Amino acid sequence: MGRQLYEAIVDGILGGGVYALMAVGLTLIFGVLDIINIAQGVLVVLAAYLSYVLSVHLHIDLFVGLLVTVPAMFVLGVAIQLAFIRPLRGSERTSMSLLASYAVAIIIEGILYTIFGAGVVQLHGWYVTSTVKLFGFYLADIYLLGFGLAVVLVAAIYLILYRTTFGRSVRATMQDQTAARLVGIDVNRVAALTFGIGVAATAAGGMVFGALNSFNPNSGYDLISRLLAIIILGGLGSIAGALAAAVFMITLESVVDVLWSPSWAVVVFYGALVLVLTIRPTGLLGRKEARAQ
């Protein structure tokens, strides 16, 4: 039992790292554009299918394939922002963008169903089946590689945000859009690029997700619900909060899975969210929400 618990915690932390990467993209988009990208879940699935096509039909290694999928998802993200998010104006902008991104999600889901059908698939590579002995138990290599990839990419996003001029404009826009505009930041450009980066994060997240789990076009719903729970728990727009919440939630789920039952693990997952929000409505590291409803 103790050993199982220990294994569950390690699994949770490593898996949580991957969720953290996807959640960072989502919370970054929220921070800059003040919208929640409901399509993030299905974009992860789309990215997983892209990796699938590259590896099955072109025999490109999953990690090498990222050189194609990351730019592709970036471009797609910018295109979605330009076509469907930017034109929205007015007082209902927030809710409209929620619905617009949902519409994008169901269109992508429908296209994926049309192309790939409802059958589940999983990504393959030598590291999915080979294992490594770690702290006394065996773990698939992909857990470690995926976690490593997530750490590298999250670090890269951090570096972009805190060490570049573009990152400074992003942070300025997150703090106060009007003020950012006044000091000469092209807020529209920042918004489009941020959306692109946020979506590009799904390329890596989707690849690791697809290697760890079997998926079909419908997997996007489960993913987006988890990602939403994570970024809300961490506090909307807070990157550190998203990281902490992702690791915490996925570890919690993994532990409950072992100690109690897999079917209740998800209930505990959402139950924890509701509980935390009852005590702290803005999430763990969230700022107080703006006054206007």
Added chain:
Amino acid sequence: MSEPEGRLQAPHRRVDQDAVKALARHWRAAGLAALVAVAAVFPLVAGGALNILFGTNTLIYVAAVSAWGLFSGYTGYISLGHAVFFGTGAYAVGLLALHQHLNGDVIFATLPLAGLAAAVVAVPFGLIALRARRHTFVVITIAVFFIFQLMAYNFSFTNGTAGVSSAFLNWDPATVNNPFYYAALIIAVATVALSWQIRGSAFGLQLLAIRDDEDRARGLGVRAMRVKLSAFVISGFVTGIVGGLWFYLIGQALPSTVFDPAFDLTVALMAFLGGFGTLAGPVLGALILEPAQQQLTLTFPNGYLSEILLGGLFLLVILFLPRGLIPSAREWLTAGQARLARRRAARQPPPGEAAAQQAAAASRGGAA
């Protein structure tokens, strides 16, 4: 949100405006009566159990979207968790019918219990969720929704994946859907009437004030939590009844069909298509979209193409009718009226000048 343009008009055009409004009210009442009349005779004309089933589904959505609108539309709190009430209502009467072996007309009498069960759920749900605002509120409703779906899967009394089935109704297959159709019609009309009553009341005004600026409303003495929660519970009650009716219509409640994320989103889409926060918007949205959706499902049975088309339609609405059909139409109407008034004003000299001319004419006449 109700026609603020009246106040912005110059005073001398006021009478005209009032007359137009009175006329509009008459037309609206007549249109409403005609709509209900058409709905009432629909089963006699349309015939065929399938058409009546379509009609019933449409009316079910009219009621569900109106119920959603009287909370989300009026308060601005967008709930994507109303399937919780729908499913709770469906399971409540489903389990009741199962254990009490209910059959026949008596099933309709149990519908208020479905509403009651949903309302009981709505109280703690609202107390937790309504502490948060905007996105956080939306996400909490989604989270609670998933908790309920998973509970329906996992509890033993809900019978897991197999769900709950109702007894076979030994009614004539040709007309079996008629009672459901009329029950749905009554519920839909009652819901719209309720929404209309709320909109005109002080309670409704408080809801709209919360939507515009909650903190200011609170400052003006609106007991925001109590008001929001009341609307949430009323909305949940109606949605529960609708869920109960749907259960009897379909004869089965599964965790995946009564706790369905698509329900939440469809309801929101219909409300936005018609006009978010308006009275007629949800009705119009449901009347347009539900038949369209059913037609699409019939035409493209694999479902995926209809999904893509639905998403595309959704995007078109958001991009080109961002405020929904009813507010956009109202804007066009107001713009048209203003154009007309301007043209009339251009043709006629201003009132002061006219009086001066008349006086001049009179004095000339007097002199002659």
